[in-house]
Amino acid sequence: MKTPDNTTNLPRRSFLKSSAGLAAGAALATTPRFLSAAERARSIGANDRIRIAQIGCGSRGITAHMDGIHKHVKATNFEIVALADPWRQQREKANAKVKEWFGRDAKAFVSYREVLAMKDVDAVMIASPDHLHTTHLEAAAKAGKHIYVEKPLATELGALLRSYDAAKAAQKNGSIIQVGTQLRSLPGIVGAREVMKSGVLGKISRIDETRNATPPYWYSYLKRELKEGDVDWKEFLGHTKAQPFDARKYAAWYGYYEFCQGPVPQWGAHFLDLMHYVMDCGLPESCMCMGGVTYWKDENNFTTPDNVIATWMYPEGFMVTSSNNFGNSAGNTRKFFGDKGTLAVDNWNAPTYSADGGPKRDGKIRGKMDVPQIERPDHFLNWLQCMRTKETPHASIDAGYQHAIAVLLAVMSYDTGKKTVYNHAKRTITTV
Numbered sequence: 219m220k221t222p223d224n225t226t227n228l229p230r231r232s233f234l235k236s237s238a239g240l241a242a243g244a245a246l247a248t249t250p251r252f253l254s255a256a257e258r259a260r261s262i263g264a265n266d267r268i269r270i271a272q273i274g275c276g277s278r279g280i281t282a283h284m285d286g287i288h289k290h291v292k293a294t295n296f297e298i299v300a301l302a303d304p305w306r307q308q309r310e311k312a313n314a315k316v317k318e319w320f321g322r323d324a325k326a327f328v329s330y331r332e333v334l335a336m337k338d339v340d341a342v343m344i345a346s347p348d349h350l351h352t353t354h355l356e357a358a359a360k361a362g363k364h365i366y367v368e369k370p371l372a373t374e375l376g377a378l379l380r381s382y383d384a385a386k387a388a389q390k391n392g393s394i395i396q397v398g399t400q401l402r403s404l405p406g407i408v409g410a411r412e413v414m415k416s417g418v419l420g421k422i423s424r425i426d427e428t429r430n431a432t433p434p435y436w437y438s439y440l441k442r443e444l445k446e447g448d449v450d451w452k453e454f455l456g457h458t459k460a461q462p463f464d465a466r467k468y469a470a471w472y473g474y475y476e477f478c479q480g481p482v483p484q485w486g487a488h489f490l491d492l493m494h495y496v497m498d499c500g501l502p503e504s505c506m507c508m509g510g511v512t513y514w515k516d517e518n519n520f521t522t523p524d525n526v527i528a529t530w531m532y533p534e535g536f537m538v539t540s541s542n543n544f545g546n547s548a549g550n551t552r553k554f555f556g557d558k559g560t561l562a563v564d565n566w567n568a569p570t571y572s573a574d575g576g577p578k579r580d581g582k583i584r585g586k587m588d589v590p591q592i593e594r595p596d597h598f599l600n601w602l603q604c605m606r607t608k609e610t611p612h613a614s615i616d617a618g619y620q621h622a623i624a625v626l627l628a629v630m631s632y633d634t635g636k637k638t639v640y641n642h643a644k645r646t647i648t649t650v
Contacts, residue, residue: 260340261392262605268364269340271300271324271333273354275312278368279303279345284315286598287343291319294602300325302333304450305468328450330354334361341394341605344368347471348478350456352377359388359395366601368398369491370483371622373629375647377457378622385615394604396611397618399491400597401566408592410561410569411496418582419571420558422497425538427489427552429481434514434524434544436473444469466518473520480523481542482507482632483625489540489552491613491621492563496554501620502530502538504639505627513545528628540628559583623647 262268270287272279284298291297298316301324303309309326316324327333333342334357341364344354352372358365359381365388372378385395401407413419444465451463458476471477478484493499509526524544531537554561558576563569569589573579595603597612604611623640627647631638636649 262340264606265295268294268296268602268605269299269338270296271302271336271339271342272298272312272345273302273330273333273342273358274345274347274350274368275301275303275305275308276345276347279343280308280312280315283343283345283366283598284312286596287602288315288319290599290602294599296602298324300327300333300336300339302327302330304328304453305444306448307444329453330357334358334363340364341366345398347454348483349373349458349476352381353456356381356384359384359393362388362391362393364393364601364605365395366398366598367395367618369487369618369621370479370625371397371487371618372626373479373483375626375630378619378626379645382615382619382622389615392608394601394608394611395615395618396597396601396604397491397613397615397621398597399488399613399617399621401488401492402495402617403594403597403600403612404566405591405593406565406567406569406589407492407495407563408594409590410563411498412592413561413571413589414496414554415498418559419554419556419561420576420578422536422554422556424536424555425493425497425553426555427486427540427550429485429540429542429550430544430546430548432544432547434473434520434522436470436478436520436522437514437518439470439472440466440518442469470518470520473518473522475521475523478522479625479629479632480509480526481544482526482528482540482628485542486528486540486628487621487625490538490624491617492552493538493554494617494620494624496561496563497532497534497536499532499534499536501640501642502532502624502627504637505530505624505631506637507628507631508635509542509632523632526632528631530624530627561589 272284297320301309301312313323313326342358344367346354348370355367446463467474505528507528509523511523512525514524527541529539552563557578558580559571559573560575561571570586572586573583600612627638627640630647634649638647638649640647
């Protein structure tokens with residue numbers, strides 16, 4: 219729920235009404251008893267088997283989460299014991315993999331609530347639609363689970379604050395929480411951070427991302443066929459506005475603004491987190507964002523913007539821009555502009571840097587140089603390992619909060635047509 223002390227000027231296009239928080243609270247009130255603080259976050263010993271549940275069994279949940287951790291099963295000793303998804307066929311697909319891998323079925327549920335009530339579940343992986351991330355994160359944190367949660371962390375400020383506070387409390391009780399911004403686990407990105415720390419690029423004034431693709435990625439989900447009797451529509455809607463069942467909206471929810479607020483929260487969350495990691499910077503101060511559905515206007519009535527640009531100002535004195543266009547597929551660029559050189563992360567796996575354009579270049583950069591590849595455990599392995607070592611994972615809940623604030627500054631600017639400003643002390647976003 220957007221409370222007066224969190225935001226001003228409710229978004230004109232937002233479907234998240236003020237009753238959303240109350241609806242989510244009512245839903246949580248019906249859940250089974252959560253574990254007490256003393257019972258939370260089971261300490262996992264070196265030889266203990268980690269018992270994991272998957273919340274959200276769509277393509278991300280199955281092919282990224284489940285496949286992503288399965289390759290580490292021998293090294294980390296875990297099993298998938300439970301699944302939750304409102305779509306029956308997706309539960310069945312996920313369970314088929316569990317049976318193939320572990321020789322038995324997982325317990326399968328429609329709702330995340332049943333999963334979180336299971337005392338024999340140590341950890342959950344959350345790959346639900348964007349609008350449900352905070353609901354599932356907050357509930358999982360209050361249930362004392364170790365958590366891997368997808369980006370974007372939030373679609374609304376009040377829900378972000380509640381889930382973040384719950385996650386921080388769970389963290390104090392031993393929960394390991396990894397946010398799914400996995401680029402900071404790539405060797406090239408770790409190397410890019412070291413190049414930046416070396417100072418060889420000088421003072422950074424601007425960081426730009428440009429992404430061009432066609433058609434929008436949400437069109438690929440239209441081919442998914444589903445029937446009303448195979449899904450729990452109310453469970454899918456969560457705290458959003460009640461509406462009649464719509465198979466197209468369920469299948470291609472990425473294209474509808476009440477469920478997904480577009481490429482800045484989706485693609486931009488990865489870019490923003492990468493930038494935060496490489497720059498080792500603080501939270502953004504302000505943002506301007508504009509765009510709309512400008513090209514892909516057809517019978518699908520998609521409301522997610524297909525052309526959008528956002529610009530943020532950071533207290534360290536640099537500006538960041540993310541430009542996303544689905545009317546052309548000319549490719550992607552990501553550059554960090556310094557007064558001694560430029561870092562190019564056009565390819566996540568092979569960043570480069572040069573003295574190009576640096577007015578104060580000093581001869582330390584010779585030609586186009588490859589960023590050193592610095593190996594470290596991949597994102598899923600890191601999470602699994604941290605459950606035993608108790609170390610902070612690569613993308614902590616604080617890193618997730620940072621990208622979420624940047625995303626919400628952009629979303630609220632897009633919604634209102636105004637500049638948004640973040641107050642760090644009060645944790646508020648206002649328009650000016």
